[in-house]
Amino acid sequence: MGKTIIKDDRLVEDSWLLDLAAEGADTAGESATKNRVVSLEQWQQNRERLLASSGPRGVAISNDDDVLELADDVAHLDLICVEFPAAGDGRGYSQAKLLRDRLGFKNEIRAIGEVLTDQLFLMRRSGINAFDLQADQDPEASLARLRPFSVSYQ
Amino acid sequence: MYQYSPEDQCLVNERVAQFRDQTERFLAGTLSEDEFRPLRLMNGLYIQRHAPMLRVAVPYGLLSSEQMRMLAHISRKYDRRYGHLTTRQNMQFNWLALKDVPDVLADLATVEMHSIQTSGNCIRNTSSDQLAGVAKDELEDPRPYCEMIRQWSTLHPEFSFLPRKFKIAVSGSENDRAATQVHDIGIQLVEHAETKQVGFKILVGGGLGRTPVIGKVIKDYLPKKYLLSYLEAILRIYNLAGRRDNKYKARIKILVNSLGIEEFTRLVEEEWLHLREGSLMIEDASINEMQKYFQPFDYAKYRDESSASSLAEKLEASPAFAIWYRQNTQEHKIPGYRVVTISVKAPEEAPGDMTDAQMDGVAQLADDYSFSRMRVTHEQNLVLADVPEHKLHALWKGLLSFDLATPNVGTLTDMICCPGLDFCSLANASSIPIARQINDQFDDLDYLYDIGEIKVKMSGCMNACGHHHVGHIGILGVDKKGEEWYQITIGGSAEEDAALGKIIGPSVAKENVAETIATLLTTYVDLREEQETFLQSVRRLGVAPFKEAVYG
Numbered sequence: 145m146g147k148t149i150i151k152d153d154r155l156v157e158d159s160w161l162l163d164l165a166a167e168g169a170d171t172a173g174e175s176a177t178k179n180r181v182v183s184l185e186q187w188q189q190n191r192e193r194l195l196a197s198s199g200p201r202g203v204a205i206s207n208d209d210d211v212l213e214l215a216d217d218v219a220h221l222d223l224i225c226v227e228f229p230a231a232g233d234g235r236g237y238s239q240a241k242l243l244r245d246r247l248g249f250k251n252e253i254r255a256i257g258e259v260l261t262d263q264l265f266l267m268r269r270s271g272i273n274a275f276d277l278q279a280d281q282d283p284e285a286s287l288a289r290l291r292p293f294s295v296s297y298q
Numbered sequence: 299m300y301q302y303s304p305e306d307q308c309l310v311n312e313r314v315a316q317f318r319d320q321t322e323r324f325l326a327g328t329l330s331e332d333e334f335r336p337l338r339l340m341n342g343l344y345i346q347r348h349a350p351m352l353r354v355a356v357p358y359g360l361l362s363s364e365q366m367r368m369l370a371h372i373s374r375k376y377d378r379r380y381g382h383l384t385t386r387q388n389m390q391f392n393w394l395a396l397k398d399v400p401d402v403l404a405d406l407a408t409v410e411m412h413s414i415q416t417s418g419n420c421i422r423n424t425s426s427d428q429l430a431g432v433a434k435d436e437l438e439d440p441r442p443y444c445e446m447i448r449q450w451s452t453l454h455p456e457f458s459f460l461p462r463k464f465k466i467a468v469s470g471s472e473n474d475r476a477a478t479q480v481h482d483i484g485i486q487l488v489e490h491a492e493t494k495q496v497g498f499k500i501l502v503g504g505g506l507g508r509t510p511v512i513g514k515v516i517k518d519y520l521p522k523k524y525l526l527s528y529l530e531a532i533l534r535i536y537n538l539a540g541r542r543d544n545k546y547k548a549r550i551k552i553l554v555n556s557l558g559i560e561e562f563t564r565l566v567e568e569e570w571l572h573l574r575e576g577s578l579m580i581e582d583a584s585i586n587e588m589q590k591y592f593q594p595f596d597y598a599k600y601r602d603e604s605s606a607s608s609l610a611e612k613l614e615a616s617p618a619f620a621i622w623y624r625q626n627t628q629e630h631k632i633p634g635y636r637v638v639t640i641s642v643k644a645p646e647e648a649p650g651d652m653t654d655a656q657m658d659g660v661a662q663l664a665d666d667y668s669f670s671r672m673r674v675t676h677e678q679n680l681v682l683a684d685v686p687e688h689k690l691h692a693l694w695k696g697l698l699s700f701d702l703a704t705p706n707v708g709t710l711t712d713m714i715c716c717p718g719l720d721f722c723s724l725a726n727a728s729s730i731p732i733a734r735q736i737n738d739q740f741d742d743l744d745y746l747y748d749i750g751e752i753k754v755k756m757s758g759c760m761n762a763c764g765h766h767h768v769g770h771i772g773i774l775g776v777d778k779k780g781e782e783w784y785q786i787t788i789g790g791s792a793e794e795d796a797a798l799g800k801i802i803g804p805s806v807a808k809e810n811v812a813e814t815i816a817t818l819l820t821t822y823v824d825l826r827e828e829q830e831t832f833l834q835s836v837r838r839l840g841v842a843p844f845k846e847a848v849y850g
């Protein structure tokens with residue numbers, strides 16, 4: 145069983161495997177059946193090969209990364225993970241916003257890391273549409289709190 | 299005054315529901331202390347020495363009498379019958395029970411109030427000039443722009459977890475009463491040199507705290523329609539590049555200083571190019587709509603032809619009234635009206651503290667004499683901005699009955715004072731007892747009038763909530779091996795001539811603070827030239843003679 149994430153307002157089973165360690169280190173087990181997410185650095189180093197491979201492509205950016213470096217890549221990506229190393233670190237909100245508004249990325253943006261129930265509404269409104277919750281958060285309760293506001297100023 | 303639309307009201311109501319849910323989960327143990335902390339902070343709720351402290355937002359300091367009555371009600375029902383005016387023009391309550399806070403917020407929501415973003419690492423309450431709309435020297439009323447900023451910044455999804463808190467102030471006149479030069483962003487309404495169109499001058503990276511800095515100009519002139527897109531560009535650069543590894547280096551001033559203002563400006567301008575023509579563009583029509591909420595009152599209604607003579611008679615008849623009139627009222631842009639500052643600095647009270655009876659009393663006086671509106675000033679007083687001259691005497695009598703007529707506005711005892719060790723868990727030293735000591739020492743009003751305009755500002759720690767760096771006399775509480783000591787600075791100012799005060803020498807013991815101030819004042823009186831204020835003397839003479847007098 146894979147883990148459950150929230151995507152587009154629903155609980156779904158995750159079909160991606162986050163593989164931010166050395167590329168290709170492990171090809172057994174789960175990784176054989178799942179799509180792989182690589183780090184921005186891995187992506188940039190192996191870009192040609194990854195573009196040539198079939199199947200969905202995913203990149204995870206850390207909050208020190210400049211997302212605008214993905215300008216030429218967004219058209220080829222199915223998933224971008226935005227990392228929240230701590231819930232109080234708000235860089236991911238601006239990164240998501242830039243991916244959507246500036247680069248026009250339309251596919252899945254997923255929050256990973258310290259992703260907490262009460263912050264999902266802000267993440268969602270910044271353009272994040274999938275949430276890999278921190279392990280101790282209740283997915284059902286989180287889903288119920290995705291839209292605490294019916295109005296907004298922005 | 300701005301009136302909520304159904305959408306505004308809906309947002310505030312939903313915020314109450316959201317916070318009620320969060321508080322209940324915390325009290326039930328399903329939300330951890332660590333997770334709850336940032337959530338309550340976003341709603342102005344601190345855990346202080348004695349109990350939770352709730353800071354209620356008063357947008358740009360403006361209150362209706364109905365709102366003031368609600369604050370009185372809250373202090374009575376949930377607290378100890380008093381509240382405290384803050385230097386961000388807000389009101390805070392010190393003795394609430396956590397379980398009651400959702401109910402307090404629900405009560406506030408019934409009068410279009412909330413505590414959203416009064417703390418936490420987000421955009422705080424935008425502050426402004428307490429004389430907005432009535433000052434003669436004003437280019438334009440700054441409050442419509444404050445309200446636009448309030449709305450834009452409220453629950454802003456991108457900027458709710460900034461590296462650090464973020465404060466914006468807007469001034470509509472050249473005489474800067476909003477301290478725009480010591481804010482993260484300072485906004486001044488200015489006229490374009492050629493077109494004469496009113497726009498904004500934008501300053502960035504000012505601030506007090508541990509590293510006090512005067513803000514730098516990032517944009518000399520910004521057309522009005524770009525206000526929000528420009529702010530968004532600044533905030534985005536700050537959110538992405540501001541330091542997060544050390545909370546003392548996380549304010550935008552540190553980023554601006556480390557990049558240099560040229561490079562910071564370049565980054566912002568580049569970002570802004572992508573935003574300026576987008577959805578944040580402010581149409582003239584929206585500005586007009588917003589300005590309608592801040593129209594001048596129907597001043598003709600209360601104008602009384604006999605007012606000048608009746609005022610003159612009263613002034614003649616009552617010396618006490620005349621002194622209050624001279625000290626606590628000032629010119630209004632409309633002849634026949636005065637601006638009244640209500641001194642919330644009675645000698646025996648903590649500066650800025652108001653009882654429920656005083657709050658109710660002021661609300662009634664505002665209803666009777668000032669179009670039912672009042673303003674909280676960053677100097678922790680209240681202003682009734684629109685009082686007809688012939689009503690002044692009756693107003694004064696009303697204020698006297700609530701102990702709100704101390705004629706000390708602008709004098710030494712009209713101090714800014716943070717809560718300090720008595721309430722604040724971050725404090726190094728107390729500030730309220732020092733205010734009392736100063737009041738005891740300087741109880742001769744004639745002496746205070748002779749000293750003239752002087753701004754004393756006091757903070758209980760480096761966080762500088764009492765703005766001590768920009769006091770003509772600044773007092774900072776420091777901890778020396780568990781004892782309370784006080785560092786004294788002179789020559790600071792938060793106004794258009796903004797400057798940071800200079801330390802006069804080693805810190806002084808708690809019992810010697812008022813005495814030290816007495817020495818500074820004697821020195822001033824001895825050395826001043828005609829008409830020279832304390833600040834002007836310090837600027838002319840430097841710190842040396844004052845230092846000499848204090849330390850010998």
Ligand code: SF4
Nearest residue numbers: 716722725758759763
């Ligand atoms: S200056 Fe320090 S002591 Fe005073 S209120 Fe601020 S944090 Fe507390």
